[in-house]
Amino acid sequence: MIWEVFRQAKTGEYHTHCGNVHAPDREMAKQFAAIQHGRRKPTNSLWVVPREEIGEVGSDEVAFGGTTDKSYRWATAYNTTGTDAREVVESEDEQATAEKQRGDD
Incomplete structure (x- = not known):
């Protein structure tokens, strides 16, 4: 009979x-395993x-995780050039103008 052995190095x-x-x-x-x-x-x-x-669950039986595109979680997925930065600056300018009009200086 064949027995599979799994080892734990540290607690x-x-x-x-x-x-x-x-x-x-x-x-x-x-x-035998100890020796x-x-x-x-x-x-x-x-x-x-x-x-x-020992039982096996294969990818042909179950759909494992990782099939959904979650690239938005990584900074490398964002394009740092383009119109996005300009929109942020424009929004900040609009907020500053609104604060001046309210007298929040």
Whole structure:
């Protein structure tokens, strides 16, 4: 039986896949994982999971995020030249003129 092994280097970090072991049962798989994958690098914990218990959700089954255009979130998506700057200056001038007319100087 094949067991997939996931290693956590430090407390609070994610477990990442580091390999697999061949073992007849869970206890042997844990021992083999500790020997093969836990002693070479700093290790806080190991997850040992039967390969057939791991499920996959593919993009053919579910539409994952990232399909919507959200380029407006990045400054590089804006054109900094053109009429936009002129409109801002004109608006500021209009606001200053209105304040003078109200006597807000």
